[in-house]
Amino acid sequence: MAGLRARRGSGLRLLALSTLGFCLMLQVSAKRPPKTPPCPPSCSCTRDTAFCVDSKAVPRNLPSEVISLTLVNAAFSEIQDGAFSHLPLLQFLLLNSNKFTLIGDNAFTGLSHLQYLFIENNDIWALSKFTFRGLKSLTHLSLANNNLQTLPRDIFRPLDILSDLDLRGNSLNCDCKVKWLVEWLVHTNTTVAPIYCASPPRFQEHKVQDLPLREFDCITTDFVLYQTLPFPAVSAEPFLYSSDLYLALAQPGASACTVLKWDYVERQLRDYDRIPAPSAVHCKPMVVDSQLYVVVAQLFGGSYIYHWDPNTTRFTKLQDIDPQRVRKPNDLEAFRIDGDWYFAVADSSKAGATSLYRWHQNGFYSHQALHAWHRDTDLEFVDGEGKPRLIVSSSSQAPVIYQWSRTQKQFVAQGEVTQVPDAQAVKHFRAGRDSYLCLSRYIGDSKILRWEGTRFSEVQALPSRGSLAMQPFLVGGRRYLALGSDFSFTQIYQWDEGRQKFVRFQELAVQAPRAFCYMPAGDAQLLLAPSFKGQTLVYRHIVVDLSA
Structure with a gap:
């Protein structure tokens, strides 16, 4: 019985001590001050705000409930991707008076409540079109007093409910890169x-x-390399x-x-067929x-005319061209x-003659000898004002103009183009009501004549x-001139309607071209440059829309 009472007394004491300890814990707990939210040394924080000065990076150990963050005089220059993703409840973010120069594409990702x-008052000179991606709740944005010279197209597209925008105090260059901004300002509901404008001079202020x-x-516009044909050629x-x-190419x-x-x-362009021609200069x-029909002109071995037979799907020789002529x-x-x-065939030998052939029933027959013993280099047919003309250029004399006589049914010499003593190639074009000749020369300047x-x-x-x-x-309404050389790259010129002259437009890496050929192919506008020394x-x- 005594043992039982002893055990009861011990249990009662233990219960009393436990009760006392619990009460003491309650007293201590009641006297302890509330826990202070985390805050970096460079910041002043409350439960839902943070004000940071001289921070070396975007503060990480901030209260998760922060809805307002201010960073001033930060000691870093780049806001990296996801810099604020640890503060998903942010509604107000002020980054004024820092030295920021770069903002990452996804710097504000995760801030769907911002x-x-x-x-403001940074040194940001450029932004990505994705800078503000994900800011679907943003209503007020200020980029004032930076060094922005341009803004990428559609940079504000993700900001569906943007109501106020401030871009004052930047150095906007009002060129094609900001044309979209002018259009956007016309249609937006944003204030x-x-x-x-800071530039160019005509738009300054x-x-x-x-x-x-x-x-x-x-x-x-631009000419960009589209396809490389892995072989030299001299005509196209x-x-x-x-x-x-x-496309027929002489190789x-x-x-x-x-x-x-x-x-x-x-x-x-895909391989289709070949006509044997050991010394082809033109096809x-x-x-x-x-x-x-394909007329195959050769330096040696005679020239020929081939006919395409659709039944056998091959070219067969139709006739020879008189090698004595x-x-x-x-x-x-x-x-x-x-x-x-x-x-017509331009003959460049001393003993040959530039000759004209006419189609009659089942073949081409010699019609007229035009120009003998003058080392002719090129031919250009011009049908203007109802008067067909043929211009023959020569490496030994001024180009000769022939006019078609309908009574004689032959070309009759009309005169010479005396402005050049010789020419390697002769071409023509019309601009408005005027007719022009282009004459290329191997030694001396090439000429444009009206x-x-x-x-x-x-x-x-x-x-x-x-x-x-x-x-x-x-x-497409734009006129160009391709001018080749054996000693330098090809130059592309564009016609200036106001000055009535060609101006240099682009250089193409084509050396020793022997012809240029414009070929529309569906929606592709192609320029071919057969080269004697390299690939075609x-x-x-x-x-190109420079405002895009």
Whole structure:
């Protein structure tokens, strides 16, 4: 019995001590002050705000409930991706008076509740179009007093409910890169403080909101390498046959006239067929009465005419061209006069003669000897004012102009282009009501001449030492001139309508071209440059919007 009472007494004491300890713990707990939220040494914090000065980085150990953060005079210059992702409840972020120069693409990711963002008085000169991605609740944004010279297109697109924007105090260059901003300011419901241009001079101190869109000339063009044909060539002639697009290339190195076909699916030129031609200098396709012929001019071994046989799907030789008449062909020109088909061959030998051939029933027959013993280099057919003309250039004398006589059904010599003593290539173009000649020269400047009604007058001289190829061409209303050289890269010029002259536009890495050929292929506008020394390059003409 005594033992039982002893055990009871011990249990009662233990219970009493436990009760006392619990009460003491309650007293101690009641006297302890509330726990202070975490705060970096450079910041002053409350439960939901933080004000930081001289921070070396975006503070990490801030209260998770912070909805307002101010960073002033920070000792770092870059706001990196996800810099504030640990503060998902932020509604107010002020980053004024720092030395920030760069803001990462996703610097504000995770801040879906942010409503106010101020990044003023920094040294930010450029922003990414993704800088403000994810800020779907942002209503007020200030980028005032930075060094912004431009803004990427659609930088404000993610800001669906933006109501106030401040861009004052920046150095905006009001060129094509800000054209989109002018358009956006016209249509946006966002209130935007007046912004002024710092440059260019014609827009300096003009209000961006007042700039007329028509003052921005932001469309330019470019020639970009599109396809490389891994072989030299000396001529290129595109043609349509049975609704398909082809290209005939003279390849003396491969002893062939190569025919390529345009693949509209792959959008490339593909091998199609070859005509044997050991010394081809020109391969001229002609479609006469729905029949395809190719005139193959060769330096040695004679020249021939081939016919495409659709039944056997191959080229077969149709006829020879008199080797006593055409000894050293250099160029071919095909044309139609009063319903009849002709082709002319420029002969560059001392003993040969530039000759004209006419189609009759089942073949081409010699029609006229035009120009003998003058080392002719090129031919250009011009059909203007109802008066067909043929211009023959020569390396030994001034170009000669022939005019078609409908009574004699022959070309009659009309005169010479006396402004140049010789020419390697002759081409023509029309601009407005005026007709022009382009004459390339191997030694001396190439010339641009304008027809004045009774004679040609010089409009422009282009440096072109070593030039054997020159070609004007028109792409979508823009006129260009390709000028090749054996000693330097090819120059592309563009016609300036106001000055009525060509201005240098672009340099292409093509050396020793022997021809230039413009070929529209569906929606691709192509310029081919057959080279005697290297690969045949195909360039594509593209339109570039500088405001994009």
